[in-house]
Amino acid sequence: MSEPRPHGSTAVTAPAGTATEPALLEIEDLTSSYGPVRALDGVSLSAQAGRITAVLGANGAGKTTLLRTISGLVRCSSGRVVLGGEDITSAPVEAMVGKGMAHVPEGRGVIAELTVDENLRVGSLFRGKIGRDEFDRIYDLFPRIAERRDSPAHVLSGGERQMLVVGRALLAKPRILLLDEPSLGLAPRIVAQIFGLLRQLVDNEGLSVLLVEQNARSALSVADVGVVLNLGRVVVTDSARALMGDEDLRHAYLGF
Amino acid sequence: MQYFINVTLTGLTEGMVYAAFALALVLIWRSTRIVNFAQGSMAAATTFIALALIQNGQSYWIALIVALASGFVLGAVVERVVIRPVEGGPELNAVIVALGLFVAIQAAIAIIFGSSFQSFPTPFGLEGFQVGDNRIALTPTSVYVIGAVLVVMGLLVALFRFTRVGLAMRASAFGQEVARLLGVKVGRMLTLGWALAAVVGSLAGLLIAGGEFVYPAYMDSLIVFGFVAAILGGLDSPVGAIVGGLVLGLALSYVSGYIERGSALVNVAALVILMVVLLVRPGGIFASSTARRA
Numbered sequence: 001m002s003e004p005r006p007h008g009s010t011a012v013t014a015p016a017g018t019a020t021e022p023a024l025l026e027i028e029d030l031t032s033s034y035g036p037v038r039a040l041d042g043v044s045l046s047a048q049a050g051r052i053t054a055v056l057g058a059n060g061a062g063k064t065t066l067l068r069t070i071s072g073l074v075r076c077s078s079g080r081v082v083l084g085g086e087d088i089t090s091a092p093v094e095a096m097v098g099k100g101m102a103h104v105p106e107g108r109g110v111i112a113e114l115t116v117d118e119n120l121r122v123g124s125l126f127r128g129k130i131g132r133d134e135f136d137r138i139y140d141l142f143p144r145i146a147e148r149r150d151s152p153a154h155v156l157s158g159g160e161r162q163m164l165v166v167g168r169a170l171l172a173k174p175r176i177l178l179l180d181e182p183s184l185g186l187a188p189r190i191v192a193q194i195f196g197l198l199r200q201l202v203d204n205e206g207l208s209v210l211l212v213e214q215n216a217r218s219a220l221s222v223a224d225v226g227v228v229l230n231l232g233r234v235v236v237t238d239s240a241r242a243l244m245g246d247e248d249l250r251h252a253y254l255g256f
Numbered sequence: 257m258q259y260f261i262n263v264t265l266t267g268l269t270e271g272m273v274y275a276a277f278a279l280a281l282v283l284i285w286r287s288t289r290i291v292n293f294a295q296g297s298m299a300a301a302t303t304f305i306a307l308a309l310i311q312n313g314q315s316y317w318i319a320l321i322v323a324l325a326s327g328f329v330l331g332a333v334v335e336r337v338v339i340r341p342v343e344g345g346p347e348l349n350a351v352i353v354a355l356g357l358f359v360a361i362q363a364a365i366a367i368i369f370g371s372s373f374q375s376f377p378t379p380f381g382l383e384g385f386q387v388g389d390n391r392i393a394l395t396p397t398s399v400y401v402i403g404a405v406l407v408v409m410g411l412l413v414a415l416f417r418f419t420r421v422g423l424a425m426r427a428s429a430f431g432q433e434v435a436r437l438l439g440v441k442v443g444r445m446l447t448l449g450w451a452l453a454a455v456v457g458s459l460a461g462l463l464i465a466g467g468e469f470v471y472p473a474y475m476d477s478l479i480v481f482g483f484v485a486a487i488l489g490g491l492d493s494p495v496g497a498i499v500g501g502l503v504l505g506l507a508l509s510y511v512s513g514y515i516e517r518g519s520a521l522v523n524v525a526a527l528v529i530l531m532v533v534l535l536v537r538p539g540g541i542f543a544s545s546t547a548r549r550a
Contacts, residue, residue: 071437097439109434111427122427125420126439172438 030079054223100175123168271505277482296475297361299461331454378466490540
């Protein structure tokens with residue numbers, strides 16, 4: 001795992017193939033369709049270890065499909081997904097978390113009928129018995145859900161739900177966290193709080209994040225690298241700072 | 257007063273069996289969104305397996321254990337072989353398949369075990385306990401029925417509440433996709449859910465058969481009652497199924513006990529209750545669906 005890089009560095013990720021060290025997650029020429037509609041059209045990108053990679057683009061650009069194809073919920077028609085050197089393109093969905101990939105789906109995926117604590121425990125099931133201290137650590141990260149650990153998860157607010165699912169994914173001890181629109185429907189203050197925490201985990205604990213966001217401004221403020229997706233294709237890959245500075249690109253694809 | 261107590265006791269005993277059967281329906285409904293119309297036939301099949309063992313000289317208890325075990329296997333096989341291929345398709349497909357299975361298993365029972373009426377034994381007496389000068393309608397058999405259902409329900413609650421498998425099963429039932437993303441082997445959990453439901457259904461079949469006559473279609477009325485009880489409870493809620501079963505058992509017992517020639521009205525009464533519930537509280541008494549959508 002590479003040394004975490006301070007946020008805001010301008011270095012651009014080298015294109016796949018010429019990188020001196022392979023990326024943690026490599027997506028190669030991924031294509032997938034919903035019936036006749038081609039949602040991903042030869043998408044290639046890489047997510048480096050210890051970085052936040054943000055995939056941006058308008059509604060319908062294929063962002064969610066990208067994550068769902070990576071984790072196997074949608075089967076790709078061609079292309080490869082390589083995690084830490086292992087080809088996981090056709091691995092079953094259930095096996096992904098064991099391989100070190102935790103996918104927090106769109107709409108957060110809180111299991112409303114279970115309590116907060118039970119939701120967390122589901123995230124650790126595949127690891128067998130784990131110590132109570134690991135749960136306590138998650139509750140320390142998110143004190144707001146700690147207060148409600150025995151409440152059914154459906155009483156949580158949107159922000160608390162997002163904290164719960166991120167905490168649940170962290171309990172799986174992933175090498176890379178796949179987050180689908182975590183900012184959706186949340187107040188800017190909560191978004192900043194959650195993104196700030198992600199940044200901390202990446203910088204201090206070597207977590208890697210592949211973040212899909214429609215809210216490009218917030219995402220670029222926290223990410224190291226941005227990938228702009230449009231109609232199922234990658235338009236540009238660059239450092240977050242460079243994307244922020246490119247006014248034409250922002251107007252054309254990112255809507256700010 | 258004594259008559260009222262007797263009618264109530266009869267209702268509670270019957271209600272316990274309805275509750276068990278409704279619970280079996282609910283277990284399957286909440287995990288796979290299928291009303292398992294074949295539940296009754298499956299239970300009848302395992303009851304006939306028990307009867308065959310008893311007729312060959314085995315004890316009731318061995319027959320009971322074998323029947324519940326074969327219920328477990330039957331439930332798992334049905335889910336894997338028959339239901340799995342139609343899951344995820346149009347909802348009607350699974351319903352039609354379950355109905356087809358209901359007919360097919362009943363026919364298979366008739367072919368293998370014959371379609372005549374055969375008496376099914378009970379390990380306990382059928383004569384009511386003596387209280388003071390009166391005999392009440394609570395018999396050793398009804399105590400056994402109530403006790404057996406309570407024990408099984410207690411075991412199920414413990415499984416779902418306190419074990420990792422139980423948590424995985426609940427996660428699979430309520431959030432299939434999320435559970436898979438978190439590494440839960442959802443397919444296995446659904447199979448296990450069907451298997452456990454078939455065990456509970458089989459228990460209901462065995463209990464209702466005790467001291468009565470059985471024939472391939474003897475579970476048909478229990479399917480209706482179990483279904484009404486499950487709807488009363490909201491179809492989603494195990495607690496609702498149990499309360500629904502008891503309420504229905506009492507209601508039907510009062511109908512047959514207090515209305516002239518009421519026993520002929522029992523089936524009609526069950527359907528009237530079903531209609532009233534669907535009209536007044538379509539989500540059932542314990543509907544958790546509002547919470548689910550929140």
